Amino acid sequence: MKLYYAAGACSLSPHIVAAEAGIALQLERVNIGRTPHTTGSGHDFAAVNPNGYVPVLELDDGTLLTEGPAIVQFLADLKPESGLAPAAGTLSRAQLQSWLNFIATELHKTYSPWLFHAEYGAQAQTVARGKISERLAYVEAKLAAGGPFLTGERFTVADAYLFTVVSWSKFVDVDLSAFPALRAYLERVAKRPAVREAMMAEGLKVPA
Ligand SMILES: N[C@@H](CCC(=O)N[C@@H](CS)C(=O)NCC(=O)O)C(=O)O
Structure with missing residues (x-):
């Protein structure tokens, strides 16, 4: 999985969650200080997130998940034993x-x-x-x-x-x-x- 992030931005939250859960992430930095935003590998970030903001989690099959609160819950649910989120539905x-x-x-x-x-x-x-x-x-x-x-x-x-x-x-x-x-x-x-x-x-x- 890959996390599109900007240093110290709200994307630090899913980054911390992955580290707490022991989930290895590939990191791709996004320059949100310049418009248009580009990724570390030089691509237009708008192609990843048309809203132009981090965090974005890219799953291994290419599916993109946006919105920090959704991403952190998804990561926590991959490792329920981490206790980072109580069971869904409770x-x-x-x-x-x-x-x-x-x-x-x-x-x-x-x-x-x-x-x-x-x-x-x-x-x-x-x-x-x-x-x-x-x-x-x-x-x-x-x-x-x-x-x-x-x-x-x-x-x-x-x-x-x-x-x-x-x-x-x-x-x-x-x-x-x-x-x-x-x-x-x-x-x-x-x-x-x-x-x-x-x-x-x-x-x-x-x-x-
Ligand atoms: N609703 C989004 C907001 C994300 C957000 O505000 N990201 C900021 C960094 S903290 C950003 O990438 N801003 C760049 C921009 O909007 O162009 C979420 O909760 O994930």
Whole structure:
């Protein structure tokens, strides 16, 4: 299987999940900083994903799967013994999907594109930071009351996604000082061998 990714982008989430599950992935980097986006092997990425965004998982038979929350669940289900997602059809799985949807729609899509493109303007970015802080306060309360991971004792695909998205905070001036449980959580997740492995494979800086 091949993962189309951009370093440190939301595609880090399925990359972490694959590493946690022990699934070997071929990696193809996509330059999303230039338009049109091209792949590491020089192809037009629009032929892979007409929407132009990573992640895309290409199966060995050529089937393409898009949308991060779907990809991480697919990978987790290939290795149910990894415990990265509860069994499909259970309430626990629906609760995991509830978190994935929250991260996608309330966090990911507020950080990006709004905080990554100066052309949206200071006013839009102030609104986005305010909304993110509200949502992170909710996450903070959940982690402070439970943990050590989002759904409890086990690291799941939702943690891979939350870690990936909230780690952008330092690049786009989202202040985490009011969220000590969240900061401790990010440090905890960053120490996981599979997380370090995926980050290093993308050329990202890992904490000592
Ligand atoms: N709905 C998509 C969004 C993916 C997304 O926003 N990808 C960003 C990187 S985090 C991207 O590739 N942006 C480049 C672009 O849209 O041109 C998903 O959840 O997988």
